[in-house]
Amino acid sequence: MNNSEGDSMSENHFCESEAILRALKDDLLVTDSTGKVVMISDATKALYGIEDKVILGLSVYELEKQGVFTPIVTPLVIEKKSRVNVIQTTTEGKKLLITGVPVFDDEGNVWRIASYSHDITEMVNIKNYLHDMQDEMERVKNELEVLRNQQMKDDGFVVHSDKMRKCIAIAKQVSEVDVNVLLLGESGVGKTYFAKMIHKESPRKDKPFIEVNCGAIPESLFEAEFFGYEAGSFTSANKKGKPGLAELAEGGTLFLDEIGELPLALQVKVLKFIQEKQFYRVGGTKEKKVDFRLITATNQPLEKLVAAKKFREDLYFRLNVVPIHIPPLRERTSDIVPLIEHFVQVFSTKYKRERVLDDAVLQRLYVHPWKGNVRELINLIERLVVVSPSPTITITDLPESYQQASAPDIETSKRSLPEIMEEVEKKVLTQARKQQKTTVEMAKVLGISQPSVVRKMKKHGIK
Numbered sequence: 396m397n398n399s400e401g402d403s404m405s406e407n408h409f410c411e412s413e414a415i416l417r418a419l420k421d422d423l424l425v426t427d428s429t430g431k432v433v434m435i436s437d438a439t440k441a442l443y444g445i446e447d448k449v450i451l452g453l454s455v456y457e458l459e460k461q462g463v464f465t466p467i468v469t470p471l472v473i474e475k476k477s478r479v480n481v482i483q484t485t486t487e488g489k490k491l492l493i494t495g496v497p498v499f500d501d502e503g504n505v506w507r508i509a510s511y512s513h514d515i516t517e518m519v520n521i522k523n524y525l526h527d528m529q530d531e532m533e534r535v536k537n538e539l540e541v542l543r544n545q546q547m548k549d550d551g552f553v554v555h556s557d558k559m560r561k562c563i564a565i566a567k568q569v570s571e572v573d574v575n576v577l578l579l580g581e582s583g584v585g586k587t588y589f590a591k592m593i594h595k596e597s598p599r600k601d602k603p604f605i606e607v608n609c610g611a612i613p614e615s616l617f618e619a620e621f622f623g624y625e626a627g628s629f630t631s632a633n634k635k636g637k638p639g640l641a642e643l644a645e646g647g648t649l650f651l652d653e654i655g656e657l658p659l660a661l662q663v664k665v666l667k668f669i670q671e672k673q674f675y676r677v678g679g680t681k682e683k684k685v686d687f688r689l690i691t692a693t694n695q696p697l698e699k700l701v702a703a704k705k706f707r708e709d710l711y712f713r714l715n716v717v718p719i720h721i722p723p724l725r726e727r728t729s730d731i732v733p734l735i736e737h738f739v740q741v742f743s744t745k746y747k748r749e750r751v752l753d754d755a756v757l758q759r760l761y762v763h764p765w766k767g768n769v770r771e772l773i774n775l776i777e778r779l780v781v782v783s784p785s786p787t788i789t790i791t792d793l794p795e796s797y798q799q800a801s802a803p804d805i806e807t808s809k810r811s812l813p814e815i816m817e818e819v820e821k822k823v824l825t826q827a828r829k830q831q832k833t834t835v836e837m838a839k840v841l842g843i844s845q846p847s848v849v850r851k852m853k854k855h856g857i858k
């Protein structure tokens with residue numbers, strides 16, 4: 396091959412490269428090993444907003460100083476002698492993933508550096524968005540954890556009576572397995588507390604505890620609240636749809652309080668849901684599954700409701716696998732004084748007011764029927780601690796309805812005579828214990844032997 400032939404071939408080659416570069420819609424920039432631009436596609440010029448400039452022959456180091464490309468990939472490729480990726484931000488704020496590839500000469504030295512880019516602005520935006528969402532999720536998770544702990548906070552559960560000890564023992568036993576528990580008892584006896592305790596002791600303890608007060612949700616809204624709804628199912632509803640309380644219990648415990656208040660029409664739907672653990676959201680066509688442990692509670696006589704056809708028998712049997720009857724306070728009087736002392740302490744600390752109840756007040760409260768049970772007791776003690784002017788709370792500080800000494804509520808309490816006698820015996824002994832210094836003196840006053848006094852005190856847990 397003569398010189399003129401070689402020249403024309405390299406010229407041809409150059410023209411061919413130029414033609415390819417022009418035709419190329421993609422970005423391509425080639426430099427020599429000193430960083431001088433030897434080829435640049437129109438797409439690259441457009442990308443960096445340098446269409447009018449003559450770039451050929453300029454150094455990318457210079458262009459970097461001018462802020463056209465930052466950072467440049469050329470020195471990294473030379474140093475590593477291999478493919479390198481960097482991320483550039485253009486003057487217009489676009490994010491580019493630049494890939495630099497070395498082209499070697501016959502001696503293995505880097506001869507050319509070809510680089511091309513991918514616009515990853517969108518990807519970076521999505522990544523940032525994801526990152527923000529992750530942060531947000533983390534924040535919400537922490538907040539949820541705090542709220543869950545607050546919901547489960549235990550201010551100390553006071554248990555002295557054997558009856559309550561038995562209830563606690565059953566609750567602890569059933570907490571380990573996913574059996575349906577029905578908590579029965581008057582309002583304020585501690586049913587909700589028991590439901591939370593069973594959850595806390597169960598393998599589901601780190602999952603949600605969802606409480607649904609069946610008596611508090613209007614019938615017309617129950618299904619939407621309980622099963623959730625799909626987008627556009629109501630005019631007033633959230634446009635995107637909303638999960639229901641049942642769905643939120645996934646993995647955890649679903650506590651249906653006041654189940655006796657559930658209207659008949661809804662009972663059949665709730666029964667189907669409990670049996671199948673599947674449901675449809677209102678307006679939904681996709682069946683959803685949920686895994687939960689069920690606890691229900693009521694202060695209503697469910698059996699009577701069943702007999703009166705106000706509560707479905709099949710639902711009753713389904714719920715009543717393990718019933719726990721929590722007795723009213725007046726049937727476990729040995730809990731009264733410890734509860735009073737506990738809450739005097741709690742509210743004295745809370746309101747920074749050291750208060751004690753004098754003996755006459757304790758005796759009066761001991762025989763009070765406590766129809767509102769522990770809730771009533773807590774409210775009264777809080778009120779006394781807050782409003783009593785002196786450190787010792789006396790009878791005159793009590794609200795009027797508590798000032799009259801009331802006899803035990805024999806008719807309504809439905810207790811047997813031996814039970815009532817036990818209670819009277821205990822009251823008399825407690826009173827005597829407060830008034831006398833020794834068991835010998837107590838025996839004298841009560842007209843029984845000293846060993847009998849000791850034995851009876853032991854039986855009633857009097858110290």
Ligand SMILES: Nc1ncnc2c1ncn2[C@@H]1O[C@H](COP(=O)(O)OP(=O)(O)OP(=O)(O)O)[C@@H](O)[C@H]1O
Nearest residue numbers: 551552553581582583584585586587588694769770
């Ligand atoms: N033995 C106890 N020791 C300390 N606090 C108690 C005890 N029993 C109940 N409580 C408290 O009394 C209040 C009423 O209890 P809870 O709400 O569990 O009753 P409930 O039976 O669920 O009432 P309702 O039927 O009205 O829902 C709660 O603040 C609870 O923590």
